[in-house]
Amino acid sequence: MTTATTRPADPGTRPAPPGAVTIGRARIGLELRLFARDSGQVVFSFAYPVVMLLIFASVFGDQEVSPGVGFDRYFLAGIAATGIMLTSFQAVGIAIAEERDRGDLGRLQVLGTPPAAYAIGKAGQVLLTTVVQLAVLLTVAALVYDIPLPTDAGRWLTFAWITLLGALAGTVLGIAVSAFVGSARSAGTGIPAIAVVLQFVSGVFFVYSELPEVMRQVAALFPLKWMTQGMRSVFLPDGAAAAEPAGSWEHPMTAAVLAAWVIIGVVVVARTFRWRRSGG
């Protein structure tokens, strides 16, 4: 070890540290690099929706939800919405609990990292991995299962805003939930449990209109139901709207609920986010 050459910077001429956006951009690159090097994460994020599609298509392959709409096409909507929830809410919630346990967040606190920069890094990583995940899913759906994909720009616009709002809501709620789950171990069991329950009540595994009324009312409080319904409006023919409990796709309501969850998530995060587990 040679003599350290680090000289303290002169406080008078020391420039201000970079802002949240600059650090946030650097963190997106870091998060993507860490994601890409975690092969388990990569395989799970990109293959899980495809495996779900494969199972649904093999079990219900020849059945139809309504005339001209196969089960696989109906459930593609739910799988896309679930995929978004997994790459955002579940992956973020578990990752933060692990980072906190490992002391990664403690280092960020020591550096005076703006929490916004950390959130930007997570959101950027979630959006990019979600886009790749959906691209893989839709490619398999179209090429292997011949599920018709939309051809008009309007439906793709709907797809885009539902993906964006859903992923953002999932990210902030993932950050929010990490404040309450405690250790990485309990996060690893608790957060997927929440996700599975939401999948059951939100019409991912079942035809939503056939679920009991009570379940539907519970599901309507959470984002996944609205993401799934929004995705149905993208992938199902127009006529299918009549089969929805509300008789329409309810786009304004969907946007409002997802935006509300983003705001609720931001407020909860701002009040509860901690770099360390033990307060003090």
Added chain:
Amino acid sequence: MTTTGPAPLRQGTAIDRAPAVRVRGLVKRYGGRAVVDDVDLDVRRGEVFALLGPNGAGKTTTVEILAGLRRRDAGEVTVLGEDPATGDRRWRDRVGVVGQTTGAGDALTVLETVDHYARYHGQPQGSGELLAAVGLEGAARTRVDALSGGQRRRLEVALGVQGRPELLFLDEPTTGLDPAARRQFWTLVEGLRETGTTVLLTTHYLDEAAQLADRVGVIAAGRLVEVAPPDALGTALRREATVRWTEDGAPRSVVTPEPSAVLRDLLAATPTGEIPDLSVTRPNLEDVYLRLVGGTSEGGPR
């Protein structure tokens, strides 16, 4: 106990700069128990100060409060002219902290890690220069999870000094290192001293504090029991000598601040021949330290 507060600062010197760290009456409680109990402390600009004490004495808690990572329950704290509890990012950029974890993502290489964290600082040191300074230039392309314990600690130090801090906190920097890695680490800290960086380190190794520090604060049960340069620790205790000899086949000993007087009496009582097993010993640094630390567990003098 002679000194209980901080050693007095030299007054009226030409460069009368404010201390890097000034602490008065610091208290931190967990569940009603004070783990830091009314601590006063000054760390001068440019000095290496060691907080020495056994595990659980309150060293880490104190450093975490000074570094703005924990809130205090009472007392005044000024670090580089600001209160750490409200220190902004500019202030944080002037303070470096080397904790007990890297927290840098195990899947990154050493160079990727320092390149990334350079982005957080106003005026970071160049990555190549930084790795050379801590002796990691050969491991730049090694993944963090493949580093040895000593290399990991060097990476932590690199991250701690990357922003060219005026004040560096080192929390038990050599715990778990083998003796060779420990020596190398000491050289690194001595290099920092030469650059004018103020260093506050915690340790439970007496030899480490004696080797590195300009002044040592001994902390036990949350209280600062003495502050002095290493060779002046426990001056009062060291003045006491123990005179031992054997009389009528039984070992005898007298603890006294005036061993010569005891010897004179002994010699007078034994005008001829040898006094069996005669010895005069003074407590070494370790004896002094153990007495300083042990004395407070029963609520010694403040």
